[in-house]
Amino acid sequence: MSFPPDATLADAGEFGLISAIVDLFPQGEQVLVGPGDDAAVLRVRTGHVVVSTDLMVEGRHFRRDWAEAADVGHRAAAQNLSDINAMGGRATSLTVGLAAPADLPVQWALDFARGFADECALVGASVVGGDLTRADQVVIAVTVLGACTESPVLRSGARPGDVLALCGRQGWAAGGLAVLGRGFRSPRVLVEAYRRPEPPYDAGRAAAAAGATSLIDVSDGLLAEAGHLADDSGVAIDVHASAFDVPEPLHAVGAALGADPMQFILGGGDDHALLGTFPSVEAVPDGWAVIGAVSAGSGVTVDGAAYDGPTGWTHF
Amino acid sequence: MSFPPDATLADAGEFGLISAIVDLFPQGEQVLVGPGDDAAVLRVRTGHVVVSTDLMVEGRHFRRDWAEAADVGHRAAAQNLSDINAMGGRATSLTVGLAAPADLPVQWALDFARGFADECALVGASVVGGDLTRADQVVIAVTVLGACTESPVLRSGARPGDVLALCGRQGWAAGGLAVLGRGFRSPRVLVEAYRRPEPPYDAGRAAAAAGATSLIDVSDGLLAEAGHLADDSGVAIDVHASAFDVPEPLHAVGAALGADPMQFILGGGDDHALLGTFPSVEAVPDGWAVIGAVSAGSGVTVDGAAYDGPTGWTHF
Missing domain, CATH: 3.30.1330.10 (PurM-like, N-terminal domain)
Structure with missing residues (x-):
């Protein structure tokens, strides 16, 4: 027709x-x-x-x-x-x-x-x-x-001593959204990342096979999602800011908008990266980056301290 | 909370x-x-x-x-x-x-x-x-x-010689919607039928077990749904208006609104009655009423003739 x-x-x-x-x-x-x-x-x-x-x-x-x-x-x-x-x-x-x-x-x-x-x-x-x-x-x-297998990987399985790891681009879509919000159309790579996220579709099953103790997708913001893992697992999570290489386009957007580019990485969603915890650094599959650590306690910190930037998206 | x-x-x-x-x-x-x-x-x-x-x-x-x-x-x-x-x-x-x-x-x-x-x-x-x-x-x-079983009952299985049968209230919700549309709140039984339909939830499995050749739920209008069965099965369906006892509240609404109460039955949806075809009258389960017949050809008729009232609901 x-x-x-x-x-x-x-x-x-x-x-x-x-x-x-x-x-x-x-x-x-x-x-x-x-x-x-x-x-x-x-x-x-x-x-x-x-x-x-x-x-x-x-x-x-x-x-x-x-x-x-x-x-x-x-x-x-x-x-x-x-x-x-x-x-x-x-x-x-x-x-x-x-x-x-x-x-x-x-x-x-x-x-x-x-x-x-x-x-x-x-x-x-x-x-x-x-x-x-x-x-x-x-x-x-x-x-x-x-x-899924008989043992789906939930948000609630993180344990003290686990490492926190990330697979996929993070912050790119948030950078793209920020420039669109100011009426710009570039850097194009960020705008495209917002328009068409590229989730690491094979990473979930690979993580499950590797013994991931918890998994969540980063749709509403990295720290917000880390908070869900921490709350549901009854643990504390510390994110290591130094683990991230800030990509050049995010530096450019941060400079243009007068913003710390790390806020796109820590607070941004929409890339649909996968965030997970593993029993050890050795267990983390190829393609994942270790970005933090799990310990006894509660809540999410960045480099051991409370984070005072935007942590994610709320729907109401 | x-x-x-x-x-x-x-x-x-x-x-x-x-x-x-x-x-x-x-x-x-x-x-x-x-x-x-x-x-x-x-x-x-x-x-x-x-x-x-x-x-x-x-x-x-x-x-x-x-x-x-x-x-x-x-x-x-x-x-x-x-x-x-x-x-x-x-x-x-x-x-x-x-x-x-x-x-x-x-x-x-x-x-x-x-x-x-x-x-x-x-x-x-x-x-x-x-x-x-x-x-x-x-x-x-x-x-x-x-x-469902390995043989779900589709819209496409009606065959010439089958009988058409209906289970559940039909036209009540349409009558209720009509009075609400005029700003009335009664007959209450019709308004309630519109607000809370009572689909015959056990009838689908019973019909499948009884050898129903096709099934559809009446959400958008009886003749419209019969049309889907006819089109998908490649058959003609004739609906027998005399098979319906028009319930008293529909007579009352028809009189009050100057409408033929049969139009609620033939054109109305929202009751979520089940409409189906069976190989014979004997195969039709208890609780179903025979309301028509299937023959070779195409399209839907009422008592052998084209129907010129409203036949159902379209979404655009």
């Missing part, structure tokens, strides 16, 4: 648009029944299913003038796929709900769907169902299903 | 409110990891997982002045649980996302969550995860997971 270039959702109609979107979603061999019935049906090989859900709201989690529709699709998929990564699991199937104004261009919805599908393809997951309806602003609701 | 009676979401904060809501969600024995980690983890006994997702948008699918928060919760759960019913499956687990304005009363969110949990408890399903964020209007995103 094709649409005129300036067609809106109201022009396309619900069923025409759904049909065009579904064509963009290839179905994996685990899908017995894909989109189009009352529900999808999946074959499940293992005895455990991991499930997570996230909402993205226009104006709050993304802006249509700050990112292309395909970027929003990539990011919506990435942040959900990352949640399965953070359990040490493997994502297999997703559903996506799109609520949008009637005047949304059909092309936006199609580009969004294509970006979403392309990101899912990176891990071999299929989009098996969804919903489409009208709303005043664009709201994207994603649920992801995955498989 | 308790909140002042006039507290809003902004007052409660994300984590306080999530904690209070999660307390309302008992976890079944299938839940290995419930709310609070990056993802939930479920034990799965059968080899097939059924999954469906739906969005409900304030002002479009519900109005806060037309239904209590608990009603909205019941209905949000019911319409999703009904999708699993329509596959001949059994719902086990749900996620729920709530996007809402910062000035939404905390009590609304808690009452919504309680209604949602109570509806899920009717079928023994657990709320295992969710998301909470800010938006301009209330948007509710639900995903439901369930178990």
Whole structure:
């Protein structure tokens, strides 16, 4: 099905648009029944299913003038796929709900769907169902299903003596968001990092296999997520600022905005790096950087002291 | 955790409110990891997982002045649980996302969550995860997971010679919606049917066991759903208007609004009745009413003729 270039959702109609979107979603061999019935049906090989859900709201989690529709699709998929990564699991199937104004261009919805599908393809997951309806602003609701071993890696397993380690870029997306917020479009590498995060999708399973004692994905800010690990595990976590090499673009943004670039690293989310704890430095897999230590106690410190910069994102 | 009676979401904060809501969600024995980690983890006994997702948008699918928060919760759960019913499956687990304005009363969110949990408890399903964020209007995103046999009942299995049958109330919710739309609050039984549908939750599995050839839940209108069965199965369906006893309250509403009460039955959704086809009248289980017939051809007719009233709901 094709649409005129300036067609809106109201022009396309619900069923025409759904049909065009579904064509963009290839179905994996685990899908017995894909989109189009009352529900999808999946074959499940293992005895455990991991499930997570996230909402993205226009104006709050993304802006249509700050990112292309395909970027929003990539990011919506990435942040959900990352949640399965953070359990040490493997994502297999997703559903996506799109609520949008009637005047949304059909092309936006199609580009969004294509970006979403392309990101899912990176891990071999299929989009098996969804919903489409009208709303005043664009709201994207994603649920992801995955498989995991009998011992998923939780937030609550960190123990005194463990080391804290990070895998993936950290602070880049926050730097990109900061420059977009000031009306700039560069450094481009940071803006792109915000528009299309690149979560380390294989790192979760590798960490689980290596004996990670806890895992979380950094969506709301490094120190905030470290705080979740500390709270849920009943331990204290100290982050070592010296463990981070501040990348040059973050230095540039810090200088331009008059900000300490470390605040993007310590307070930023949206890169969907993985944060975890391991029993020893030796247990930390390749590709991870040791960035701190776990001890008895509670709370999060930076180099042994309270941190007075922004630590993360709150939703209300 | 308790909140002042006039507290809003902004007052409660994300984590306080999530904690209070999660307390309302008992976890079944299938839940290995419930709310609070990056993802939930479920034990799965059968080899097939059924999954469906739906969005409900304030002002479009519900109005806060037309239904209590608990009603909205019941209905949000019911319409999703009904999708699993329509596959001949059994719902086990749900996620729920709530996007809402910062000035939404905390009590609304808690009452919504309680209604949602109570509806899920009717079928023994657990709320295992969710998301909470800010938006301009209330948007509710639900995903439901369930178990089904190796042969889920699809929309595409109807065959010429089958009989069409219905289980559950039909037209009551549409009648209730019609009177609410005119500013009335009675007949109360219809308004309540709209606020809290009562899907026949056991009927899907019973129909599957009885050899149903196709199943669909009536969410968008009886003739519209019959049209989906006809299209997906490649058959013609004739609905017999005489098969319906128009209940007295629908007669009353029809008279008051100057409408044919059959239009609520033929065009109405929201009751989440089950519509299905069976190889013979003898195969139709107790509790179902035969309301039509399947033949070779295409499209849906009423008593052999095209129907010129409203046939259902479109989302754009």
